[in-house]
Amino acid sequence: AQSVTQLGSHVSVSEGALVLLRCNYSSSVxxxxxxxxxxxxQGLQLLLKYTSAATLVKGINGFEAEFKKSETSFxxxxxxxxxxxxxxxxxxVSEGSNFGNEKLTFGTGTRLTIxx
Amino acid sequence: xxxxxxxPRYLITVTGKKLTVTCSQNMNHEYMSWYRxxxxxxxxxxxxxxxxxxxxxxxxxxxxxVSRKEKRNFPLILESPSPxxxxxxxxxSRPGALKSYEQYFGPGTRLTVT
Numbered sequence: 001a002q003s004v005t006q007l008g009s010h011v012s013v014s015e016g017a018l019v020l021l022r023c024n025y026s027s028s029v030x031x032x033x034x035x036x037x038x039x040x041x042q043g044l045q046l047l048l049k050y051t052s053a054a055t056l057v058k059g060i061n062g063f064e065a066e067f068k069k070s071e072t073s074f075x076x077x078x079x080x081x082x083x084x085x086x087x088x089x090x091x092x093v094s095e096g097s098n099f100g101n102e103k104l105t106f107g108t109g110t111r112l113t114i115x116x
Numbered sequence: 117x118x119x120x121x122x123x124p125r126y127l128i129t130v131t132g133k134k135l136t137v138t139c140s141q142n143m144n145h146e147y148m149s150w151y152r153x154x155x156x157x158x159x160x161x162x163x164x165x166x167x168x169x170x171x172x173x174x175x176x177x178x179x180x181x182v183s184r185k186e187k188r189n190f191p192l193i194l195e196s197p198s199p200x201x202x203x204x205x206x207x208x209s210r211p212g213a214l215k216s217y218e219q220y221f222g223p224g225t226r227l228t229v230t
Contacts, residue, residue, distance in 0.1 A: 009156070034218060043120070043206055043221035044159075090158060103174065104149070104219065106158040 002027045002093050006107035014115045019078040021110045023091030026072060033074040034092040035065055044090065050074060061085070086114045118143045120222035122207050128228045129197055137192045137225050139207030147210040148190040149174070149219065150182065152203040159206065165190055197229040
């Protein structure tokens with residue numbers, strides 16, 4: 001069975017500071033991993049994804065994440081926070097091998113607040 | 117513009133009154149799915165569809181029905197809504213059968229059942 005744990009339901013950082021949002025997963029097979037962002041009153045938008053290619057994945061808006069198999073982690077980072085980054089962020093896992101078990105499992109989300 | 121649309125965006129209804137939330141995508145995607153989002157629980161999958169006439173249960177299917185008669189549409193049906201179905205609902209679609217592709221989400225439908 002697959003699952004996702006996001007540590008910290010709320011994270012606050014100052015504008016210009018490093019953003020670090022944590023995600024740990026469990027999966028019985030190599031996973032596909034995704035980070036989505038949800039702005040207020042909007043649907044989810046893909047930030048980046050890991051699909052067994054490069055372990056360091058770059059996404060939109062300056063975000064990146066590193067897949068660490070030994071730590072079962074896929075933490076999201078951004079070197080310098082911007083006010084427009086304020087949103088809720090979701091990590092999601094889908095078991096690898098492209099067929100079978102169609103479940104996409106989401107974490108409980110992390111609300112990011114940027115302090116001016 | 118490529119998009120997933122949902123209607124209505126907001127709905128307040130009473131217990132037991134049947135309702136349908138529509139979902140449509142214009143990207144010719146085979147895969148479509150419904151999720152509900154609740155505070156502290158993230159998004160949970162209700163049902164998904166791999167293609168026309170092919171649907172299957174997700175994690176929380178109780179109290180919901182779906183149908184996929186056309187590729188572009190995937191309505192969510194609540195035959196007898198109850199207050200515990202008050203939630204924010206998202207429809208999503210994905211191109212083809214490959215799980216490595218990301219899902220594209222609609223704007224959400226906020227449902228309140230009194």
